[in-house]
Amino acid sequence: MKKFILLFAMVCFLTSCNVTESIVFNENGSGQFLITYEMGEAMKVFEQSMGGGKSDSEKEEGGETMDTTMVFADIMETYKDSVAALPEEKRLAMEAVKDMFMNMKMNEDEGVMNFGIGLNFNSIDDLKDINEKIRKAQSLNSQGDQVGSMKENSPLGNFFGSENSKTGYILTENSFARVTQIDIPEGAAEDAMEELFNEEDESNQQFMDYFENAFYNVKLTFPKPVKSIDVEGAEFSKDRKTVTYRINWIEYLKNPLVLDANVKFVDE
Numbered sequence: 001m002k003k004f005i006l007l008f009a010m011v012c013f014l015t016s017c018n019v020t021e022s023i024v025f026n027e028n029g030s031g032q033f034l035i036t037y038e039m040g041e042a043m044k045v046f047e048q049s050m051g052g053g054k055s056d057s058e059k060e061e062g063g064e065t066m067d068t069t070m071v072f073a074d075i076m077e078t079y080k081d082s083v084a085a086l087p088e089e090k091r092l093a094m095e096a097v098k099d100m101f102m103n104m105k106m107n108e109d110e111g112v113m114n115f116g117i118g119l120n121f122n123s124i125d126d127l128k129d130i131n132e133k134i135r136k137a138q139s140l141n142s143q144g145d146q147v148g149s150m151k152e153n154s155p156l157g158n159f160f161g162s163e164n165s166k167t168g169y170i171l172t173e174n175s176f177a178r179v180t181q182i183d184i185p186e187g188a189a190e191d192a193m194e195e196l197f198n199e200e201d202e203s204n205q206q207f208m209d210y211f212e213n214a215f216y217n218v219k220l221t222f223p224k225p226v227k228s229i230d231v232e233g234a235e236f237s238k239d240r241k242t243v244t245y246r247i248n249w250i251e252y253l254k255n256p257l258v259l260d261a262n263v264k265f266v267d268e
Contacts, residue, residue, distance in 0.1 A: 020217040023127075027223040029171065033127055034118035035134060063108025071101045072137075094138040100137055124171045131166050168261075174221065176263040180256050214249040216259060225266040240266070 018038040025031040076098055083094055105114040117137045121127060134180050170177040225240040234245040247258050 001092055015211045018215050018217060020219060022219040022221075023169070024221040025171065025223060026043050027124045027206045030121060032118060032120050033130060034116050036114055036116040039113045039115065055075040064106060065108070066104055066106040073098045090140065093139050096138070100133060102137065124169055127169050129243075174265055175268075176220065176261075176265075177240075178218070178259065178261045181259050182256060212248070212250065215246040215248040216249060216252050217244065218259060218261070219244045220263065222263075222265065222268065227264045227266045229264075234261075 011092055019074045020034075020036045020038070022034045022036070023031060072094060076094055083091060086094065087140040100117065103114075103116045103118070105112060107113075107118075117134050119126065119130065119133065166181045166183075168179045168181065170179065219242065223241070226236060226243050229243050229245075231245045234243050236243050243263065245261070
């Protein structure tokens, strides 16, 4: 039961939401990386599990709204004395992500709760350690330790926030590639999948219900039109400079490489 509660909480935090990985490239190779967790549905599920519904007075007052962006470098400068007093692990995490930002958008009445972590980069080389930076940024959240504990008690730990999973990006004059590298002991992935998708485990079926409606979205915007992409079902903007695709979480769990893509640009 304890394991089930931990897994359920992790699902609500990490997988009952849609995730969007967005990269916008400028002509000079700079751009912005942003990964957004859309947790509105998870928030509704949580409210329902706690009894759901609001009183008439609460409805009249309206729910909480928030739209804020926090730049780590600014926080470190403004609260430098407090940062210096942090435990070494937290302080080093702040130093590692000082060039990143976090944003939060919330509208309780509309069921919106989006949490984003981003980086304004000068070149694609700045993205080589993006997975590690995101993990460190998440660890600064007050719930970071709880989520870490949840992952340790879950067969999903190999794929969510694991140091063994890295995403690389390659940009040339004529192409772009998203490449996932997973370095785990031989047989570990198979064992994790066998445990996760064990149909005899009733709790697993509940997770599958959540996963069915959860997707990982990738949105790529380039300064030049896209000629082709080797992802079935990908959609293009009218000018073909933006391409988007999404993968169901179940398919992603079975094979994280399904998020990878090779893009060819239109010859100019």
